Amino acid sequence: NAGVTQTPKFQVLKTGQSMTLQCAQDMNHNSMYWYRQDPGMGLRLIYYSASEGTTDKGEVPNGYNVSRLNKREFSLRLESAAPSQTSVYFCASSEAGGEDGYTFGSGTRLTVV
Amino acid sequence: AQSVTQPDIHITVSEGASLELRCNYSYGATPYLFWYVQSPGQGLQLLLKYFSGDTLVQGIKGFEAEFKRSQSSFNLRKPSVHWSDAAEYFCAVEGYSTLTFGKGTMLLVSP
Numbered sequence: 001n002a003g004v005t006q007t008p009k010f011q012v013l014k015t016g017q018s019m020t021l022q023c024a025q026d027m028n029h030n031s032m033y034w035y036r037q038d039p040g041m042g043l044r045l046i047y048y049s050a051s052e053g054t055t056d057k058g059e060v061p062n063g064y065n066v067s068r069l070n071k072r073e074f075s076l077r078l079e080s081a082a083p084s085q086t087s088v089y090f091c092a093s094s095e096a097g098g099e100d101g102y103t104f105g106s107g108t109r110l111t112v113v
Numbered sequence: 114a115q116s117v118t119q120p121d122i123h124i125t126v127s128e129g130a131s132l133e134l135r136c137n138y139s140y141g142a143t144p145y146l147f148w149y150v151q152s153p154g155q156g157l158q159l160l161l162k163y164f165s166g167d168t169l170v171q172g173i174k175g176f177e178a179e180f181k182r183s184q185s186s187f188n189l190r191k192p193s194v195h196w197s198d199a200a201e202y203f204c205a206v207e208g209y210s211t212l213t214f215g216k217g218t219m220l221l222v223s224p
Contacts, residue, residue, distance in 0.1 A: 031210070033211070033212070035214075040122070040216060040217075041216060042203060042214040042215055042216040042217050043157075043203070043214040044214075045211055045212070045213070048210070048211055050210050056210075058211065090156065090157070092212075094212075100162070101147050101159045101162050102159075102212050103159075104149075104156045104157040105156060106155065106156040107155075107156055
């Protein structure tokens, strides 16, 4: 099925461990995004990539890095996980301009202990 | 930067009753506005969108929303709520190449 695929779906990390969340889209969208969702906070933008080869910080970038590997793939890396990064992470993609809305993946539930 | 306010954290509606979820936005230019729905443990599904033209927009599952520029509002409505509509609803505004969300309204449907 066409859409946005995220891996893994669930992950438990110990404080200080690193990991990379993977995201791929098959809709030929130019723009990709990483959000985190916390109870009562809605979704907050971590990083985005308006086009292949570019990345920009969003509202809550601290503690994260991203790589736009190619047009399809956009990964999010936690170099040294902290309990405050326990969250549900969503990847999304859109056409440039965003007027058709964003398509979201099913999310990665990350727990840092 | 743009922002979205959803004043109601929780709303309870009886099945078959009408629904209105409130959304106010802040953005300097003509906004692109969206409503998304999220069922427990699921991703986000686009309900409807506004970016120009008719200020009353129709979406999926019988939802509609009205854009009122003078009030900076984009409220979501449904004439008759079904138990399957119980979920969390997010209003969002697109600007400066990114989508900004409100904090969400949890809809509970009572029998």
